Amino acid sequence: MMSVLKFPLQMLSERNPLRLVRGGFRPMWIGLALLLALSSGCAYRMEALSQKLADQQRQIGILQRENIEIKSRLEEQKTNSFLLDKRVKENNDRLGEIQARLQSLEVGLGEIKGTLEEMRVSSGRVPTAPAPSAAAPIAPLPGAAAPEAAPSAPELSAAAPGVKPSPEMISPPPPGPLGSEELYNKAMKFLKAGEAGQAILEFEKYVREFPHSELADNAQYWIGEAYYVRKEFSRALAEFQKVLTNFPRGDKVPDALYKMGLSYLEMGQKEKAKAELRKLISRYPGSAPASLARKKMTELSK
Secondary structure, eight states: HHHHHHHHHHHTSSSSSHHOOOOOIIHHHHHHHHHHHHHHHHHHHHHHHHHHHHHHHHHHHHHHHHHHHHHHHHHHHHHHHHHHHHHHHHHHHHHHHHHHHHHHHHHHHHHHHHHHHHHHHHHHOOSSSSSOOOOSSSOOTTSOOOOOOOHHHHHHHHHHHHOOGGGSOOOOOOOOOOOOOOHHHHHHHHHHHHHHHHHHHHHHHHHHTTSSSHHHHHHHHHHHHHHHHHTTTTHHHHHHHHHHOOOSSSTTHHHHHHHHHHHHHHOOOOOHHHHHHHHHHHHHHTTTHHHHHOOOOOOHHH
């Protein structure tokens, strides 16, 4: 600043001092004062804009964390609801199995009764032991050995000639494993706590150990979400792609497509991002991610 002022003062000092005082000195100082005021105002404005930008970045970070927390809560509620429905279905299946076994047992006893009746007619005499009845069991004679327990439905069908096992006598295969609820919830807790690296390890373990469970596609999606939070967008893109490849009918496919579009945007590949968002809107037009994709496409078109 001193060097800036020194040059005009030297020029003015070589001229008439009285003229310098009367006419030329005052306008020059006024100009310099205005220049200083403008430069200080610009610096103050830049500092204010920088502070505003930092505040907005902090707010974005807070909103992102809240978004993850809300998603994780919805995921937990969905998991609990799924487990409750599964338990109800298991109880209903077990009740139906018991009823089917009772029915098959009655059918088998009826077949045995018919066989004994045929033997009585063919031999022309009544057998000494009456036919067994489900309503009135045979009482053992005094001193006689206790009768053996009635065989199960499949054994009765095999003992009676010409009797084929009914469909009710065949137990259905057990359902596919749901997976470890504790392991899945543990991984979600790590993700909610901001420990994305540990959450990735737990979700990968879940997918590895329970690849055919109902929550396997959810676990794979959250692996990509954890990488996205860590700003490893290329790795997140690869993990979201696994949702589409390994679980094409899973309910996390629309979410994965949306986050693939956002990952491409973060990587600076705008056209690929648009392609993924269009794919989402075309395949799943009524989904919540498709609604978000439409808003994003509107923003990108501006």
